[in-house]
Amino acid sequence: MDLLRRSWRDWLGDLGAVGAAMLLGWVLLQGTVEDLPPGETIAVRRDVLIGASTCVFLLLFRRRHPVAVAVTMVFAQWAATTTLGTAAIAMYSLAMLRPWRIALPIAGASLALIIGLFWIAEAGEDFLEGSVIFALIYAVLVTTGMLVRSRRQLIASLEERARAAETEQRLRVEEARLLERERLAREMHDVLAHRISLLAVHAGALEFGPGTPEGQREAAGVIRRSAHEAMEDLREVIGVLRDDAPGADPERPQPTLADVPGLVEESRRAGGRVTLEQNVPDPDLVPSRVGRHAYRIVQEGLTNARKHAPGADVRVCVGAGAELDVEIVNAMPPGPPSLPLPGSGTGLVGLAERVALLGGTLEHGRTGDGRFRLRARLPLRAAHGAGTGGKGGTHGSELL
Template sequence: MDLFRRSWREWLGDVGLTAAAGALGTLLLLGTEEDPPPDVTIVVPRDLAIGAVWLVFLLLFRRRCPAAVAVTMMFAQWTATSALGTAAIAVYSLAMLRSWRTVLPIAGANMALIVTLFWITSTWHQFRQGTVVFVLLYAVLITAGMLVRSRRQLIASMDERARAAETEQRLRVEEARLLERERIAREMHDVLAHRISLLAVHAGALEFRPDAPADQREAAGIIRRSAYEAMEDLREVIGVLRDDAPGGDPERPQPTLADVSALVQESRRAGGRITLEENVPDLGRVPARVGRHAYRIVQEGLTNARKHAPGAEVTVSLDAGAELGVEIVNRLPPGPPAAPLPGSGAGLVGLAERVALLGGTLEHGRTGDGRFRLRARLPLETAHARETGGKGEVHGSELL
């Protein structure tokens, strides 16, 4: 049944309030027994038995229908003195679970009935004393209930804001990931368009070479036409990702690892204190695909350093072995960590997409000596094999 379907915390709170109602009712019964109203005989066992029934009623229904319980106890307190405590706790539950618009009319009517009860059954001294006690008691209980309700609403509002902030952060990260994928796709379009155009040029040269056999010229013509068709298809598919209007600026050449030094020089001219440690003996060994992503990693690392540690010394390290290592280290400003800027971390999400595309690893975070380190390891052999197509590569120059 729904009456018994509660968490253990809810049961614990309900039992505690019911026990408080029983204790308050017992105290009121004992006080009334010591100074009973005139011509009133109190049978304690009967009173406690009736009060116990109303305690069970409070325990079962106070959470499901607090207003109905408070109204019922308003009249039930006439049946037993010990039920006065149950009625008071019912008003407290109502203040804790419902708004003041519901609480104040019911509490006012309940207080009016209690005053009427004292007026009918008590002496003037008992009436005055009882009225003061119950007014103060109800004022305290209603205030406490409203405070508990306000605190619960505040906690619920904070939880809702936290969930909204988490959702917004997830959306920002997802948006950054999608934007970075689009950017990578645009770069791939530029690179592939360049290579396919070279393929078409070489195939065209072979097609119109007079001393070439007819079957080779026919095959070269098919390759040339297929290359142009592939370029058109590529433009249609990837072109939807571009913000450029038709007829806008021409496509820019994509950066390579050799352009990192120019990037560092540009940052130095902007006022940055940057040290470049380059241990790449043969730049030609680094595939253009890996070099392009390495350039973007260095670019994002320098941007983060300018944003979060302006004026700090930055060290950029490039190391080529079995894999290409890219590391950007900068010292963090003194003092406690500053609050993250809006959108913080979106660039790192994009770098993670790039590194995952190459099958590498990316690490970033604070070090024990008060610095921030961004380090990526990019495999070279796999990328080189993909770029060359294996050992059977035939350069366009060999066809001519």
Template sequence: MDLRREARNRAADVAVTAVAAGLGLIMLQAALETYPATQRTEIARDLPIGALACTVLLLFRRRWPVRVALLLSVMETLASSAMGASAMALFTLAVHRSWRTTAGIAALDAARVLVVFRLAPMQTDREYVEGVTVVLLSYTVIISVGMLIRSRRQLIESLTERARQAEEGQRLRVEEARLLERERLAREMHDVLAHRISLLAVHAGALEFRPDAPLDQRRAAGIIRKSAYEAMEDLREVIGVLRDDAAEAEPERPQPTLTDLPALVEESRRAGARVVLECLVPDPAAVPARIGRHAYRIVQEGLTNARKHAPGARVLVTVDSPAAAGLTIEIVNPLPPGFVPLGLPGAGAGLVGLGERVGMVGGTLEHGRTGDDRWRLRASLPLPG
């Protein structure tokens, strides 16, 4: 990238210098035609100064644009062929420096032009006015073009920076969505594991204090009960850092399973959504709670997306467990007219969380536009054999 930019800069330098040389030759020719034969500019003295001016412009215009503009303004008074280099130095100044700096040096150059043209052997006042007007208008056009190029570059840099910030913001939002979903999963795991470990401790305690149980079994049950209690304490300590102790923190509640899907759909219907649920699973209660909980969250996110991006559309939710295919969840809704996926910042954060959730159990997640102008979210979750 740096080599390419360097090559572009060199090519621009050569082009600017070529334009300066051409303008210098034109000005020299005009001077030779204007002045009487006895007062013609000496070409042998003029051309070397013009060549030196073009060389200075080529080598140093980017490094020291202000100094080069001032130096070439002085050289312009010594040779007509250096006027092109002086004009392109003002162009470079307008591209690389602020308008205040450019305006100040341009004003000095304009004053120099007025003085030099007044001292030159012009034949009439009209020729003086015409000559000054042409030169000053030329300088104005050149400086205006340079300032337009500067403004365009600043605009491109601003848009590039905004795009970079938008991409960085999107990356941070996606990362935040992943972290939030992992925290949510950790809380759910805490609730489930706490319930199971507490059951283990209760049964172990009952066996420990059973009078007719052998002594070695009661001792083993006591060890199991103590270990379960310690595991509960360790679990609270590790997972507790993910819980918010503020007053607005959500209270613990039973985690949803596949049997809670009808209630979720009914809640969406009461909110005004047109949802149809087709649950083809023979026995939803037999689905493991862990898989059912993930299926519930997938349907919940799918209904939220449909309500957000296609309000009022008919949403079809299909849950099935075909043989050897695990549990499949599909949410389909028609796209609204004129729908265009713009990829706005923040879009898709919920899908990122679903990807984390599905990947944790070894499932697959698909989402996107179908060929018949519908949006489909499909997840496949493996069931234990």
């Protein structure tokens, strides 16, 4: 099963390791044959066969059982010269796949066994030379294996951090969307409650008015009762979004486009250099739904400017035509960037939700001259058609 799960990269690495073991073993065998004392021989075929068997063992089990393979190779070195190469590559695999606390003692024991074999077979300079060469080979292989292991662990850690960061960002975005939708639902509840209550009041006045014909009185009663039921249904549906604690302060009235100058003035009092260009003949004529979203867009733009470009000039432009055009542009401060205030980075996500509900468009990003621009286009005709009352429709035609 382990063999079937290996990728082509793993097989390529395994074949490379086996090839290196065979090459090193063959080189050591050739050196041993050339340096044999007169009258002594070595069974080359037997030696090669044993070395090939250990290479197959290395190929099959080096990844799943590196410790067992390395320990087996320590004792297999007594059997044939070619197994010295297999044992060296087994130590490399052990250092690559297991911690140094396991790899170093086994590699040290294998090297000590090799030096012992040299001490038995060689003497003088040959013993010293062989010991130094094998010590260097083991040092290079074990160190390389440990470096490869460290690099793989670092890459795995970075990938895990990237996945965690992506997941966290995705959760923050989803949370921001849910919170913004909840806030929008609460705002719409207040607006609809006001409109429906007015409808119920006028229908009641028509129903119980002294001069109302009987047929209209009955129709007005149906309208009044339907409005009352609609209020109850709306309260039940939106009530699950209400998470205010008992005794909490009541919500403030929702802002409109006419409150934008006050918002800009607050930023100026806080030390901001904000310029307001408002090309709207009468902000009170803008539908409250559109004005409320425009106010939030300006508020978010000024907040971002204070966070990411403190002390920079900010220009707020609000114009009304076929659409309500809201634009906030801030210059990037000179010199090195200052430390920004902490934030979730999801404010623009909420603005996108608001603009999408109105069928508008939202753009944000750096401009070619090094400034940052936030621009939203909110349709006015769609807002009137969505239901702002007959008076609002008249105002809209005057505004456009």
